[in-house]
Amino acid sequence: MKRYLLILLLSTIFSLSAEIRSLWVLPWNITSPSQIDQVIEDAIAANQTELLVEVRYRSDALYRPNRKGDRFFNPEPRSYILKDPSFDPLEYTIYAAKNKNLKVQAWVIVFNATPTAREYVAINHIYNNHPEWITHDKDGRQMRSSEQFGYFIDPGIPEVQEYLLDVFSDIVYGYPELDGLHLDYIRYPSSAWGYHPISVNRYQESIREGELLSWNQWRTQQVTEFVEKCYQRIKSINPKMLLTAAVFSNINDARTAYAQDWYDWLNKGIIDRIYPMAYHLDYENFRNQLASMKNEHKDDKLVIGLRAWDAKGKSLMPLDSPSYNVSHINKRIALIREGGFAGIALFSYDGIIKNQALTSLTNLAFPALEQIPEPTVEELAEIPLSPDASVSIVAGSYVIQLSVPSEGRWNIEILNLFNDVLHDKQRVFNTGLNELYWSGETKEGTKIPPGTYILKVYREEAPISYYVPLHLGEL
Numbered sequence: 001m002k003r004y005l006l007i008l009l010l011s012t013i014f015s016l017s018a019e020i021r022s023l024w025v026l027p028w029n030i031t032s033p034s035q036i037d038q039v040i041e042d043a044i045a046a047n048q049t050e051l052l053v054e055v056r057y058r059s060d061a062l063y064r065p066n067r068k069g070d071r072f073f074n075p076e077p078r079s080y081i082l083k084d085p086s087f088d089p090l091e092y093t094i095y096a097a098k099n100k101n102l103k104v105q106a107w108v109i110v111f112n113a114t115p116t117a118r119e120y121v122a123i124n125h126i127y128n129n130h131p132e133w134i135t136h137d138k139d140g141r142q143m144r145s146s147e148q149f150g151y152f153i154d155p156g157i158p159e160v161q162e163y164l165l166d167v168f169s170d171i172v173y174g175y176p177e178l179d180g181l182h183l184d185y186i187r188y189p190s191s192a193w194g195y196h197p198i199s200v201n202r203y204q205e206s207i208r209e210g211e212l213l214s215w216n217q218w219r220t221q222q223v224t225e226f227v228e229k230c231y232q233r234i235k236s237i238n239p240k241m242l243l244t245a246a247v248f249s250n251i252n253d254a255r256t257a258y259a260q261d262w263y264d265w266l267n268k269g270i271i272d273r274i275y276p277m278a279y280h281l282d283y284e285n286f287r288n289q290l291a292s293m294k295n296e297h298k299d300d301k302l303v304i305g306l307r308a309w310d311a312k313g314k315s316l317m318p319l320d321s322p323s324y325n326v327s328h329i330n331k332r333i334a335l336i337r338e339g340g341f342a343g344i345a346l347f348s349y350d351g352i353i354k355n356q357a358l359t360s361l362t363n364l365a366f367p368a369l370e371q372i373p374e375p376t377v378e379e380l381a382e383i384p385l386s387p388d389a390s391v392s393i394v395a396g397s398y399v400i401q402l403s404v405p406s407e408g409r410w411n412i413e414i415l416n417l418f419n420d421v422l423h424d425k426q427r428v429f430n431t432g433l434n435e436l437y438w439s440g441e442t443k444e445g446t447k448i449p450p451g452t453y454i455l456k457v458y459r460e461e462a463p464i465s466y467y468v469p470l471h472l473g474e475l
Helices: 002-018 033-045 089-098 125-129 158-174 197-208 215-237 251-258 262-268 283-294 326-338 354-365 377-382
Strands: 020-025 050-056 103-109 180-184 242-248 273-278 303-307 343-347 388-394 397-404 408-415 421-429 432-438 451-458 465-472
Touching: 020 033, 020 303, 033 050, 033 089, 033 354, 050 089, 050 158, 089 103, 103 158, 103 242, 158 180, 158 215, 180 215, 197 215, 215 242, 215 251, 215 262, 242 251, 242 262, 251 262, 262 273, 273 283, 283 326, 303 326, 326 343, 326 354, 388 465, 397 451, 421 432
Parallel strands: 020 050, 020 343, 050 103, 103 180, 180 242, 242 273, 273 303, 303 343
Antiparallel strands: 388 397, 397 432, 408 421, 408 451, 451 465
16 A cells, blocks of 8 residues: 555655646737747746737638648638738747757647638638538528628538548648647537538438437547547557647537537547637536546546636736635645646636736646656655555444644644645654544534545645544444
8 A cells, every 4th residue: 555655655756847838829829930939938937838820810811821741722811810921820830949959749629610700701711612611500590700700611511520620630741840739619509500411411421321320429430530530640650749729618508509519529538639628707606517528537637627717808816806706716726736637727727827827827727847856766755755554433423543744733634535724733743653533523513424535644744744544334
């Protein structure tokens, strides 16, 4: 057991050094070299490790299509967001960030094809060249741009998938220095959409051929098959490049409303990393979603996306936004780290940078990674073994026998698997074996049910906390 506890201790030491820290960067923040320089400067100052840079906004390019030749068909025009006709934001970001050891992923919008504003819809490539791809509702009515976030093209149309596959392949092929391709809006707009005549006919044909699929299962299959095709194509071009995706964090909503079964993508091994967008303002909702993700045992593949904007455009400093601010984000980051997830992503740079909120959050939550060196073999030999513990029941109380490495005042906490503190106290212990008696009563005055818990043991003056699995029987 002591070896297991030592591994837990070492994983705590190493966790921050391997942590992914990402910023989603909107296209309006990368229109000039000076803007990008500022993004990178801010990311480095905030001890971030990765930029997710939006370079395909709505079927347009904030990069150079066919940069390495026309191996893949990519007719998409330069984005209206860019004013300098010669500037390549993606190229500049890659090289400027690499010099600072920042990773860069090309963030691309998938099935959401147009903006909502009429003047930009009017010049949109998909709207002008492939209006027949826009999705329909069950009454056969074509979608309007105002009904969601612009027009969506239908994932159930084979030509749609082939077109997008070529566009994304061109980006990966044209920018081999990229660290990854980051998919967003990789879904239907809602359960009301997807009834394009081509999709309906294909579904009916699959039923005639004997496939036992519900309509939503078929819709889900279209999205999953696109992810798989994208994964296979990207790996064939550049095996080292990651394929990642931003998804709805509530898996039930993702599956039923948006046909986005990202657990299935992970299980099939057709995605390298998932960024669940856990943006709900209610903390209990957020905690429950993390607990649900934790149960899937995919922690190392999940970078948790956090809400980092104010709906009214204010900064996230406490005086500007009392109900949700950097202190609330910091609390969520602590829970993510306790859960052992791969990292944290903030949406967005534009929202968190206002009024020095990112600086404030950095002071709270993002220590410099280089300040957490990995210990040498010799140093590891000097780390004391974690406390050992066993539990028995005597006269209706738990008796916890606990070995500690040094004499002094120790803090004792009993945590559930959600890291809630159920019971805490301070005791002076001698070096070696000690006994702790506990009635099993929680801080709320209720009896703790039998099960597996965590015993946290720490001293205020020491930087190390010990976490010991505790199996409690029924009193």
